[in-house]
Amino acid sequence: xxxxxxxxxxxxxxxxxxxxxxxxxxxxxxxxxxxxxxxxxxxxxxxxxxxxxxxxxxxxxxxxxxxxxxxxxxxxxxxxxxxxxxxxxxxxxxxxxxxxxxxxxxxxxxxxxxxxxxxxxxxxxxxxxxxxxxxxxxxxxxxxxxxxxxxxxxxxxxxxxxxxxxxxxxxxxxxxxxxxxxxxxxxxxxxxxxxxxxxxxxxxxxxxxxxxxxxxxxxxxxxxxxx
Amino acid sequence: xxxxxxxxxxxxxxxxxxxxxxxxxxxxxxxxxxxxxxxxxxxxxxxxxxxxxxxxxxxxxxxxxxxxxxxxxxxxxxxxxxxxxxxxxxxxxxxxxxxxxxxxxxxxxxxxxxxxxxxxxxxxxxxxxxxxxxxxxxxxxxxxxxxxxxxxxxxxxxxxxxxxxxxxxxxxxxxxxxxxxxxxxxxxxxxxxxxxxxxxxxxxxxxxxxxxxxxxxxxxxxxxxxx
DNA sequence: CGGGATATTGACTCTTATCAATGCCCGTGG
DNA sequence: CCACGGGCATTGATAAGAGTCAATATCCCG
Numbered sequence: 260x261x262x263x264x265x266x267x268x269x270x271x272x273x274x275x276x277x278x279x280x281x282x283x284x285x286x287x288x289x290x291x292x293x294x295x296x297x298x299x300x301x302x303x304x305x306x307x308x309x310x311x312x313x314x315x316x317x318x319x320x321x322x323x324x325x326x327x328x329x330x331x332x333x334x335x336x337x338x339x340x341x342x343x344x345x346x347x348x349x350x351x352x353x354x355x356x357x358x359x360x361x362x363x364x365x366x367x368x369x370x371x372x373x374x375x376x377x378x379x380x381x382x383x384x385x386x387x388x389x390x391x392x393x394x395x396x397x398x399x400x401x402x403x404x405x406x407x408x409x410x411x412x413x414x415x416x417x418x419x420x421x422x423x424x425x426x427x428x429x430x431x432x433x434x435x436x437x438x439x440x441x442x443x444x445x446x447x448x449x450x451x452x453x454x455x456x457x458x459x460x461x462x463x464x465x466x467x468x469x470x471x472x473x474x475x476x477x478x479x480x481x482x483x484x485x486x
Numbered sequence: 487x488x489x490x491x492x493x494x495x496x497x498x499x500x501x502x503x504x505x506x507x508x509x510x511x512x513x514x515x516x517x518x519x520x521x522x523x524x525x526x527x528x529x530x531x532x533x534x535x536x537x538x539x540x541x542x543x544x545x546x547x548x549x550x551x552x553x554x555x556x557x558x559x560x561x562x563x564x565x566x567x568x569x570x571x572x573x574x575x576x577x578x579x580x581x582x583x584x585x586x587x588x589x590x591x592x593x594x595x596x597x598x599x600x601x602x603x604x605x606x607x608x609x610x611x612x613x614x615x616x617x618x619x620x621x622x623x624x625x626x627x628x629x630x631x632x633x634x635x636x637x638x639x640x641x642x643x644x645x646x647x648x649x650x651x652x653x654x655x656x657x658x659x660x661x662x663x664x665x666x667x668x669x670x671x672x673x674x675x676x677x678x679x680x681x682x683x684x685x686x687x688x689x690x691x692x693x694x695x696x697x698x699x700x701x702x703x704x705x706x707x708x709x710x711x712x713x
Numbered sequence: 714c715g716g717g718a719t720a721t722t723g724a725c726t727c728t729t730a731t732c733a734a735t736g737c738c739c740g741t742g743g
Numbered sequence: 744c745c746a747c748g749g750g751c752a753t754t755g756a757t758a759a760g761a762g763t764c765a766a767t768a769t770c771c772c773g
Contacts, residue, residue, distance in 0.1 A: 311740065327631055329713060333632040336575045349622070352675030355624050382609050389616045396623045399630060404554055404562040406633040411761065413582070419746065446634030448762060453721055470720055486556055638729070665752065677729055680753055696738075698753055 275483065294367030299360035305347075307357040311465025312349035315371045318342050319437050322435035327356045337399060339436065343424065375483075389403040396426050406446045409486055413443040415455035416484040423475055430471045446481065500598045522595030526587035532574075534584040536678065539576035542598045545569050549662035563671040564626060565662065569654065574598075575619050613659050633673045637711055641672040642682035644712040646692065650702055659700045696699025 263372040294317060301307055306317065308327060316323075332382055335358055340346045348371075349355060371388075418441060423432050434441075438449040445452065456473075459465045464481050466474040475481060521544060527534055532543065535554060542604055543550075550567040564583055567573045576582060577597075598615075642711045645668060650659050661668075666677040672679065683700075691708050693701040702708060 276541075279662070296764060299679070329635060331713070333635040335634045337627050337630055341648070349624070351681075352624075355627055366523055382612065385609065385612045385616060389612060389619060391581065392616060392619045396619060396626060397576070399623060399626045400564050401566055402627060403633060404556070404629055406630060407562045408556060408560040434685060437718095443634075449720080450722085450763080454761090457643070457721075471770095486558070608733060658763080664750095676756085677731080681729090684753075 264297050269302060285309060288480060294369045297366050297368055299364050299366070301360060301362055303360050305358040305360065305364075305366065306354055310354045310357075312347070312352050312354050313367065315347045315369050316344060316358075317345045317367045317369075319367060322361040323358055323364055323366070324361050324440055324444075325356045325358050330459040332441045335446070336440060337402070338395075339422075339440075341435065348388060348395065361440060384452065405457060411445075411447055411451050411455050412458060413484055413486045414447065415441075415459065416464075416481045417450060417486075418445055419459075420478070420481055420485055423478075430475045430478075432475060434471045434473060438470070497546045521596045524593050524595055526591050526593070529588060530587050530589055532585040532593065532622040533581055535581050537581045537584075539579050539581050541599060542572060542574045543585075543594050544572045544596075546592040547592060547655060550585055550591055550593070551588050551663065551667055551671075552583045552585050562673070563667060563690070564629070565622075566649075566667075566671065568662065574617060575622065584647045588667060608674060638672075638674055638678050639685060640711055640713045641654050641674065642668075642679060642686065643691075643708045645672060646686075646702060647705070647708055647712055648699060650705075653697065657702045657705075661698045661700060665697070 283444075284450075297305075298317070305312070305323065306312075318340050320342050323344075323346060324341070325346065326334055326336045326340040326346070328334050338346070339361070347358065349371050405417060409429060410415070419432065423429065426432060436444075436477065438452050440450040441447075444454045447455075456465070456467065458469055458483075462480070464477045466476055502567070510676065512665070524532075526548075532550065533539075533541070545567050547569050548573075548640045550573060551563050552565045552567070552573060553561055553563045554656070555561050565573070574585065627652065632644060649661065650656065653659060663671075665679050668674075669676040674682075683692070686708075687694060689707070691702075691704045691711070693703055695701065
C-alpha cells in the first residue's frame with residue numbers, strides 16, 4: 260500500500276533537525292524545480308563521504324541515516340531522516356558524511372548548485388537553505404551535549420522522545436533502525452542500548468512489542484531521565 | 487601593546503570551524519556596517535542561552551568559548567574562537583549555547599537581523615552567512631564523531647592538532663584555555679586530559695613548558711593517534 | 714516451519730570518572 | 744627580594760559505567 264506523493268509530502272512533522280523546513284522546492288514553485296524520484300534498497304548508499312555535494316534530497320518513504328566511518332570501522336551516525344525530511348545540505352563543497360537507506364527508501368533529488376547559485380529569484384531559496392542549515396547545526400550541537408555529557412540511560416531516553424516527537428507524538432513508536440544504528444547514533448554499543456531498553460521496560464517507562472515497536476508509557480519519566 | 491584593528495583583522499587564519507569566513511562585514515563594505523567594539527573580562531558572558539540571537543561577532547583579541555550547561559552543572563563546550571574568528575550565527579532565533587570570554591577579550595558586534603533581512607544587496611551576505619554556518623556544521627559533525635567514537639588519547643591528540651593548525655601550524659602552541667575547558671570541549675574530565683598530556687609527553691610526542699605552552703615534537707605521531 | 718539476521722542476557726574487563734592529596738606557578742604584599 | 748597564598752595542574756588510589764566476548768533467544772522472512 261503506497262501513499263500518493265502529495266500525501267507523503269504532507270507528512271512532514273515537527274522535527275528537531277532541519278526537517279520540516281519550508282524549503283520551497285515542491286512541485287512547480289517559483290525557484291524550486293521538481294526533484295527526480297529515486298529508489299534505494301536497504302543499506303544502499305545515497306551519497307558517499309568525499310563526493311561532490313551537488314544535491315539535496317527529500318525523503319518520500321523509508322528512512323535514511325547520515326553516517327561517517329573511521330578507517331578501523333568505528334562509525335558515527337549524525338542524523339536519521341524520515342518521510343518529509345530534507346537532507347544533504349552541504350552547498351558547494353565535499354560531503355563530510357555519507358547517506359544510506361536504512362530500509363528501502365524513495366527520495367526526491369534536487370540539484371542544489373543551480374538553486375543556490377548567484378542570480379535573481381534565488382534569495383528566498385537561500386534564506387530557506389540557511390534556516391535549514393541552522394536547524395541542522397542546532398540539532399548537531401545538542402547531540403554533542405548528549406554524547407559528551409550524558410550517560411547511556413539518558414541518551415536512550417532522549418532518543419526515544421526525539422523519535423516519538425518526530426513521529427507526531429504518538430505513544431506507539433515504530434523504529435525504522437536496528438539497535439546497531441541506534442548505538443552508532445548515541446555513541447554506545449548495541450548491547451548497552453539493549454540493556455537500557457530493558458531497564459526502561461523494568462521501571463515501567465516503556466513497553467516493547469518486538470524490538471522495533473516501542474510503546475511510551477511514561478513520557479514524563481522519560482523526559483526527566485533525558486536530563 | 488595593542489595591535490591596530492586592521493592588523494588584528496588580518497590575523498584570520500585557517501580554521502576548521504566557520505572562521506576565516508569571507509564575511510564582508512569589514513569597515514565600510516557594501517552590505518557590511520562597521521561593528522561595535524566591546525570588551526569582556528575573563529569569564530564574562532557575551533550572550534546567554536535562550537537570549538535573542540540578533541548579533542554576530544568577530545574576535546579581535548583574547549579567546550571565547552561557546553558552551554551549554556545542564557541543570558546539574560555538566561557542561562559541554564562546542565567551540566573555541568580566537569582572534570579573527572566570527573561566531574554567533576543563529577539568525578532569527580534563540581541562542582542554543584552561550585558565549586563567554588576565556589581570557590579578557592575584545593570583539594566587534596554586528597547586528598545580524600538587519601543584515602540578513604529581506605531586501606536588495608543582502609544576497610551576497612546571505613551567501614557568506616550560509617557558507618559560514620555550513621562550515622560550523624561540518625566542524626560540529628566532526629566533533630560528534632570525536633565524542634561518540636574516539637578514546638581520550640585520540641581526542642586530546644586531535645585537539646592539539648586542531649589548535650596548532652588554527653594558530654598557523656607553529657610547533658610552539660599557546661593554549662588560551664585551562665584544562666577544565668579542554669575537558670568540557672572533549673567530553674572528558676580535567677584529570678583525564680591531564681593524564682593524556684602526560685602520556686603524550688612520555689612517548690615524546692609533545693613537550694610542556696608550563697601548563698598552557700605546548701611544543702609539538704612529533705606531528706606525524708599525533709596525527710596517527712588522532713585516528 | 715525453518716533459518717538467518719537481529720536482539721537479549723550474562724560474565725568479565727577496561728577505560729575513564731571520582732575522590733583526594735600534593736605540587737607548581739604567578740602575582741602580591743610584606 | 745622573598746615568602747605567602749590561591750588558583751590550576753598533576754598524580755595516585757579506587758570505583759563505576761560502559762565495552763567486550765560469548766551464549767542463547769526471538770523475530771521475521773521466505
